[in-house]
Amino acid sequence: MARSTTTRANSSASRLCRQTLQAHQGDTGGKDPGGFSLDATDVFTEGVIYPCLKLVHRGELRRDVFDTVVRNNRFATFAGDIAAMIGGVQHAVRMLETLIAGWGADVIKAAINQSIEHTERRVREEVARWPDGTHAATVFIDHDTAGTKDIKVHVTCTIAGDQLTVDLTGTDDRPELVGVWNTFANTRSYVMCQVVAAMDPTIVKNEGYFNAVDIVVPEGCIAQPPPNKPAALGSFHPACEITEAVCIALSNVAPERAQPQLYKIGMPNMVVGFDDNGMMWMDQGVDCRSMDVSAVQGLDGWGSCPNALGSLILSEAEDAESRFPILNISREMTTDGGGAGQWRGAPGSLNVKQVLKPTSAMAWMVSADHPLSGMCGGDNAIPYSNRFEVGSPNERQIAHTAQDLLPEGAVIAYQHGGGAGFGPPLQRDPEAVKEDVLDEYVSLTAAREKYGVVLTGSLQDYSLEVDHAATQALRARMSATLEAAE
Amino acid sequence: MNYRVGIDIGGTFTDFALLKDDEVILHKNLSTPEDRSLGVMQGLGALAAKEGLSLQEFLSRCEAIVHGTTVADNTLIEMNGAVTGLVTTEGFRDEIEYRRGFKEDIWDVRLEPPRPITPRRRRLTVPERVLHDGTVHKSLDEDALREACRKLRLQNVEAVAISFLFSFVNPSHERRAREIVQQEIQNAYVCASHEVLPRAPEYDRTSTTVVNAYVGPRVTGYLEKLVQRLVEGGYERQLMVMQASGGVMTKAYIDGAPVRVLASGPAGGVVGSAHCGTAKGCPDLLCVDMGGTSYDMSLVIDGQAPAEAGWNMHHRYMVGVPMVKVETLGAGGGSICHVHRGALQVGPRSAGSDPGPICYGRGGTEPTVTDALVMLGLLSTDEGFAGGSFTLSRDGVAEAFQAIAEEMGHGDPEQAAFDCWRVVNANMSQGVRRTTAGKGIDPRNLVMLAYGGNGPAFAAIQAEDLGITRVLVPRASPTFSALGTLVANPTIDEERSYIASAGALDVERIRTLWTELSDRARRYFEGAGFVPGDVRANYQLNMRYPGQNFSLSFDFAADAPLGDLSFIQKDFAERAVALFNARHMAEYAHVREHEVPEISGVRLAAHVVTPSPKASGGFVSSGVAPVPAKERRANLGRGFGQVPVHIGRDLAPGMEVTGPAIIEETFTTIVVYPGWKAQIDRAGDYQLVRS
Structure with a gap:
C-alpha cells in the first residue's frame, strides 16, 4: 500500500515532487488473512480494490474514507499502521518544504535532475566496462499454487556499448497458471534489484537507473499479466526467479558481484488464530533464520539474508512469544545446508515452532525441485522442505501448498534452502574447509565428498588438521572423474 | 585547594584537564600502549609538579579523578579481546550470526562480515x-552444561557469555549456569x-x-591496575569512569557491565561540547574531534x-x-598516507x-597526516611541541613524501604532502556529510x-567545504574530552523488563x-561517597502500542528524590497513557x-550533580590585530x-587574527585559512569566522 503527498513550492506554483511511502500491510481484506490466497484466480479474491484515495484532505483526516479502509481489514492494529504512514509522509513533506523554502524550487528541481542524470551516466559507465555480448538464463519455479509444474522464467541480457537490455521474452505465459503472476512494476523492480547489485554500490539509486537500462517484458507473460490476474504471490515467485535469472546472466560479466538478491522461500509458514477476545492474530513467520545467502567471488555467504533484505529487522522469539501462543523450538543452521563452492553459501536454517493453541497454517512450497542456482561452477543450494505436525502420526511433508487446521501442540518445521556456492568446490582453500568443519557449517563427510579435503585428528577435541598430500591426491582423482563425466 | 582531574586516553596521547576552582x-x-596506566601516572606526576606538590600530596588532595578510556573500543577495533564462548538456549545457537537480518549496506554484495567474537x-x-511469563518449560540440563564447559575448556576459552x-523475566537458569561455568572453567x-x-x-x-x-x-584488568597505582600513589577517593551514556560512575559499578565504557572517551567530548556551546549561545553543534588515530x-x-x-x-x-x-573515521594525525593501486589514500591504519x-623521531618510517602538516609548514619544528614534551623533526619526512610523489608519478614531495x-x-568532509546531510540535517545551520x-x-578548511x-x-x-569527563555527572541508567497492557497493569510490580x-543505584552512589539525598532520579517507562516492535521511553517522574515513589497514585495507568500518547505524537x-x-x-536514570568547569562566552572583538611573533x-x-605565526599565550581577549595565519597554542595549532579570521573571547577561547 502506498501513501503520497504532493509538495508545491508555493500556492501558485506547479507540482514539484511527490513524497511517497510504501509498506507491507498485515492484511488487505481479501478472502484469506494476510492478503495471500493460494487459489486466487482474480485480483478481487485478494482484497478490496481501492482506486487512488485521499485519506487526508488539506490536513484533515477524511474519517469516513479512513474508517472504510480500516473496516475492510482483519487486524485491529491496521488503523495505527496507516496513521504511522500518514505521519511518515507528512514528516517528510515538512522536511521537503524546509528544503524548498531554503533553496527555491528551481534549485531543488535542478538538483534532483542532476542526481538522476548523474546516476544514468554512472550506470552507463559501468555497462561500458563490460564486454559486448548476449547472455541468457532460464530458471524454473517448481510449480504454481495449483500444482502445474516447471514455470519458466527466461531472461536475456544484452550489452552493447553503454546500453544494457534485459529482455524477458520466453517467460511463461500460460493463462491457466495460478498464483505466479507478477505485476509489471514489480518485475521492473526485481530486474533492477539485481542490476544494482552488479554495479558499484555507491551509485545513487534513482530513476537514472531505469533511464539507463532497457527492460523488455512481453504483455501477457507472468511478468506482465493481463488485467485482473491476482498478483500478491507473484512478489515471491516469479519475482525472485527473475532476479535469479538476471544474476546468472550477469555473472558472465560481473562475477565478483553475482549474488542473487532474492528469497526462494515459497512463502513463510503463516499461522493464524484468535485470542480470548475473539480478535484474530497472525504470526507471519518473518523470523530470524538463514536463507538464500549465496557466496560471491572471494566471499562466503554470511548473515541471515541476501544484502537487499538487510534493512528488514526480523522477528525474535521473545517478541513473538509475548504476543502469540507460539513456542519457538529451534532455528539453527543445518550442517551442509549451504551450496559448496570455492566460496561457500551460508547454510540454510531449520526453523521449528510449536503452536500452543489450535490454529490454521498456510504454506506454499517451492525451490525443492529447482533450488537456488550456484554461480560460476558453484553447487546449488539445498532444497527447501516443510513438514507439518512433526513427531505425530499425522506428520506430513508439504508438497505444493497447505491451508490446514493444526491441533494444539502441533510442530511445524521449515528447512530453508540456504545459499548457493560460487566457483568449483574443489578449488576451495582446504584450510577454509577445515575451519568450516570445526564450525559445523560443513560435515566431515562433505569435506571429503564435496570438497575433496582429507582431514586428520578429531572434531570432538578440535584437533583437525588438513592432510595436504592426501587432499591433493583425492582432488586429482575427483577432478579426473568430473572431467570424464563431462 | 582541592582538585578534580579529567583524563582521556587516546590511541596516541593521554590528555589531562586539571580543574582548580575555575581554573x-x-x-x-x-x-603507553603496553600499560596505559603508566601514561596516566606520568601525567599525574607532571600535574603535581606543576602545582609544586609531590604526587602523594597532589593525589590526596584530588576530590575526583574522572577517566574516559578507549580500552574497550581498541579491543573491538583490534579484535584482541578475550577468547570468548557463548552458552545459550538449545535451538538458538545462531541468533548472533543472523543479526536479525541486518546488513550495514543493502546494496554492496561484497560487504564483508564482521569478525565473529x-x-x-x-x-x-x-x-x-x-x-515469556517466567514459568520454566524445560529445566536446565546441568550435565549438558558441564559438557559444554568441557568443550569450551578444550578451546581455551577465557570468557563466557x-x-x-x-x-x-526469570533469571534462575542463568544464575545456576553461571555457578556451574565458574566451577567448570576456572579463572574464566x-x-x-x-x-x-x-x-x-x-x-x-x-x-x-x-x-x-x-x-x-x-x-576490568586495566581499571584494577590503574586503581591500584592511584591508591599506591595516595589517591583516597573512588576512580570515576566515563560511560557511553555520557555519565560517569565508579569502577565497582562498571565491573558489573564493562561494556558500558565503550565510546566513553568520545562521549566526554560530546558532553563537554554541549556544555561549552550552550554557554556561548550555540545550542546546535557539529562536534569534530581529530586526535592521533581517529576523527569522531x-x-x-x-x-x-x-x-x-x-x-x-x-x-x-x-x-x-x-x-x-558518535561516528568515527580512521583519520587522525597518525593516519598513514600511502598509494594503493595508483590512488593516494590516507588511513585508516595509524602509526599510533x-x-x-616520522616527525616524532621515534622510529616511524611511514608518512602520516602529521608529517604532511610538517611538510606544509602548518606545524612547527621549533622546540616545544605538545607542551614541550618533545620536538618535531623534519628528518626523513621529505624523503617519505618523495617516495609517494614518485609512486604518483610527479616527483614533487611538497605536492604529495599537499x-x-x-x-x-575530503574523507572527513564526506564523513560529516553522512552524519549531517545524510540524516536530514543541513550542516550550514x-x-x-x-x-x-x-x-x-x-577545522576552518572543512567548515568552508x-x-x-x-x-x-x-x-x-x-x-577537551578530558575536560568533558569533568562536566559529566555520576549517572546510573538502567532498565528492567515488564510487559503488560496499560489496561491491566500490576502497579505493585512496577x-x-x-x-x-x-x-x-543507592548502593553504588553511597559506595562512591555520595549522599543519597543528593541523587536525582528520572523514573521512566518504555511503552508502545500493541503490535509495535519498538518502544518509546519517557519520564514518568523527573528530577525526583531517589527512592521516593510517592508519585505513584491511583491514576498511574491513565497518566502513563497520556504521557505516552504525548511522546508518540x-x-x-x-x-x-x-x-x-x-x-x-x-x-531509572539517576544522577548526582557535581561541579563542572566554568564555561562562558562573550565575544568582544575590538578588531585589534596582534603583531605576529614570527613567520614561516x-x-x-x-x-x-x-x-605570520602567532603564539597563543600572547593573544588577549578582543584580538582578531586575519588569515592566512597560524596560531600556536601549547598543545595544538590553529590554522586561520585565507578568507577566515580568528577572534578571542573573554574566556580565552577562539572562534573562527568567515571574513
Whole structure:
C-alpha cells in the first residue's frame, strides 16, 4: 500500500515532487488473512480494490474514507499502521518544504535532475566496462499454487556499448497458471534489484537507473499479466526467479558481484488464530533464520539474508512469544545446508515452532525441485522442505501448498534452502574447509565428498588438521572423474 | 585547594584537564600502549609538579579523578579481546550470526562480515527453556552444561557469555549456569545476560553480553591496575569512569557491565561540547574531534546529546546500553598516507604513538597526516611541541613524501604532502556529510566545535567545504574530552523488563522494579561517597502500542528524590497513557486514541550533580590585530608563501587574527585559512569566522 503527498513550492506554483511511502500491510481484506490466497484466480479474491484515495484532505483526516479502509481489514492494529504512514509522509513533506523554502524550487528541481542524470551516466559507465555480448538464463519455479509444474522464467541480457537490455521474452505465459503472476512494476523492480547489485554500490539509486537500462517484458507473460490476474504471490515467485535469472546472466560479466538478491522461500509458514477476545492474530513467520545467502567471488555467504533484505529487522522469539501462543523450538543452521563452492553459501536454517493453541497454517512450497542456482561452477543450494505436525502420526511433508487446521501442540518445521556456492568446490582453500568443519557449517563427510579435503585428528577435541598430500591426491582423482563425466 | 582531574586516553596521547576552582590546567603526554596506566601516572606526576606538590600530596588532595578510556573500543577495533564462548538456549545457537537480518549496506554484495567474537564452534547450547511469563518449560540440563564447559575448556576459552531466552523475566537458569561455568572453567570471566542488559529481545541482549564478555577482562584488568597505582600513589577517593551514556560512575559499578565504557572517551567530548556551546549561545553543534588515530563526529541539538539505548551498532556489534551517538573515521594525525593501486589514500591504519609519525623521531618510517602538516609548514619544528614534551623533526619526512610523489608519478614531495592533506580533508568532509546531510540535517545551520590535538588545524578548511561559517575552538581543545569527563555527572541508567497492557497493569510490580533499581543505584552512589539525598532520579517507562516492535521511553517522574515513589497514585495507568500518547505524537505525529498501549519496561536514570568547569562566552572583538611573533613558509591551501605565526599565550581577549595565519597554542595549532579570521573571547577561547 502506498501513501503520497504532493509538495508545491508555493500556492501558485506547479507540482514539484511527490513524497511517497510504501509498506507491507498485515492484511488487505481479501478472502484469506494476510492478503495471500493460494487459489486466487482474480485480483478481487485478494482484497478490496481501492482506486487512488485521499485519506487526508488539506490536513484533515477524511474519517469516513479512513474508517472504510480500516473496516475492510482483519487486524485491529491496521488503523495505527496507516496513521504511522500518514505521519511518515507528512514528516517528510515538512522536511521537503524546509528544503524548498531554503533553496527555491528551481534549485531543488535542478538538483534532483542532476542526481538522476548523474546516476544514468554512472550506470552507463559501468555497462561500458563490460564486454559486448548476449547472455541468457532460464530458471524454473517448481510449480504454481495449483500444482502445474516447471514455470519458466527466461531472461536475456544484452550489452552493447553503454546500453544494457534485459529482455524477458520466453517467460511463461500460460493463462491457466495460478498464483505466479507478477505485476509489471514489480518485475521492473526485481530486474533492477539485481542490476544494482552488479554495479558499484555507491551509485545513487534513482530513476537514472531505469533511464539507463532497457527492460523488455512481453504483455501477457507472468511478468506482465493481463488485467485482473491476482498478483500478491507473484512478489515471491516469479519475482525472485527473475532476479535469479538476471544474476546468472550477469555473472558472465560481473562475477565478483553475482549474488542473487532474492528469497526462494515459497512463502513463510503463516499461522493464524484468535485470542480470548475473539480478535484474530497472525504470526507471519518473518523470523530470524538463514536463507538464500549465496557466496560471491572471494566471499562466503554470511548473515541471515541476501544484502537487499538487510534493512528488514526480523522477528525474535521473545517478541513473538509475548504476543502469540507460539513456542519457538529451534532455528539453527543445518550442517551442509549451504551450496559448496570455492566460496561457500551460508547454510540454510531449520526453523521449528510449536503452536500452543489450535490454529490454521498456510504454506506454499517451492525451490525443492529447482533450488537456488550456484554461480560460476558453484553447487546449488539445498532444497527447501516443510513438514507439518512433526513427531505425530499425522506428520506430513508439504508438497505444493497447505491451508490446514493444526491441533494444539502441533510442530511445524521449515528447512530453508540456504545459499548457493560460487566457483568449483574443489578449488576451495582446504584450510577454509577445515575451519568450516570445526564450525559445523560443513560435515566431515562433505569435506571429503564435496570438497575433496582429507582431514586428520578429531572434531570432538578440535584437533583437525588438513592432510595436504592426501587432499591433493583425492582432488586429482575427483577432478579426473568430473572431467570424464563431462 | 582541592582538585578534580579529567583524563582521556587516546590511541596516541593521554590528555589531562586539571580543574582548580575555575581554573583549568591542561596537560598531555604520549600514551603507553603496553600499560596505559603508566601514561596516566606520568601525567599525574607532571600535574603535581606543576602545582609544586609531590604526587602523594597532589593525589590526596584530588576530590575526583574522572577517566574516559578507549580500552574497550581498541579491543573491538583490534579484535584482541578475550577468547570468548557463548552458552545459550538449545535451538538458538545462531541468533548472533543472523543479526536479525541486518546488513550495514543493502546494496554492496561484497560487504564483508564482521569478525565473529564467538565463532560457531564456541557457541554452545544447552537444553533449558523459560517462557515469556517466567514459568520454566524445560529445566536446565546441568550435565549438558558441564559438557559444554568441557568443550569450551578444550578451546581455551577465557570468557563466557551466558544468554538464555526470557532470562530477564526469570533469571534462575542463568544464575545456576553461571555457578556451574565458574566451577567448570576456572579463572574464566563469566557474565550473564540478565545482568548486562535485562531486556528483550534475545539478539540485542545476547550480543551485548557477548561484547561485554569479550572486552570485560581487559577493561576490568586495566581499571584494577590503574586503581591500584592511584591508591599506591595516595589517591583516597573512588576512580570515576566515563560511560557511553555520557555519565560517569565508579569502577565497582562498571565491573558489573564493562561494556558500558565503550565510546566513553568520545562521549566526554560530546558532553563537554554541549556544555561549552550552550554557554556561548550555540545550542546546535557539529562536534569534530581529530586526535592521533581517529576523527569522531557527533551532533548536539538544542544543547543536548541524548544517549540512546536502542539499536546501537558499535564497531558492527549490537550494543544495547545507552550510548551518546558518535561516528568515527580512521583519520587522525597518525593516519598513514600511502598509494594503493595508483590512488593516494590516507588511513585508516595509524602509526599510533609508537612509533608514531616520522616527525616524532621515534622510529616511524611511514608518512602520516602529521608529517604532511610538517611538510606544509602548518606545524612547527621549533622546540616545544605538545607542551614541550618533545620536538618535531623534519628528518626523513621529505624523503617519505618523495617516495609517494614518485609512486604518483610527479616527483614533487611538497605536492604529495599537499595531496595527502586534501585527501584527509575530503574523507572527513564526506564523513560529516553522512552524519549531517545524510540524516536530514543541513550542516550550514550548525556551528562547528573543533577539538582534539589536530582538530583546529583542519577545522576552518572543512567548515568552508561544508558551508559552515562559524567554528568554535576552545582553548582547552587539545584535551577537551578530558575536560568533558569533568562536566559529566555520576549517572546510573538502567532498565528492567515488564510487559503488560496499560489496561491491566500490576502497579505493585512496577513499584517493586523501581524500588529494586533505586536500591541498587543507592548502593553504588553511597559506595562512591555520595549522599543519597543528593541523587536525582528520572523514573521512566518504555511503552508502545500493541503490535509495535519498538518502544518509546519517557519520564514518568523527573528530577525526583531517589527512592521516593510517592508519585505513584491511583491514576498511574491513565497518566502513563497520556504521557505516552504525548511522546508518540512528538515522535511520530499521530496517536491511537482508542488503542490501549502496553508497557514494555521500566527505567531509572539517576544522577548526582557535581561541579563542572566554568564555561562562558562573550565575544568582544575590538578588531585589534596582534603583531605576529614570527613567520614561516607554509601552504594554507593556496600554495606556499610566508605566513605570520602567532603564539597563543600572547593573544588577549578582543584580538582578531586575519588569515592566512597560524596560531600556536601549547598543545595544538590553529590554522586561520585565507578568507577566515580568528577572534578571542573573554574566556580565552577562539572562534573562527568567515571574513
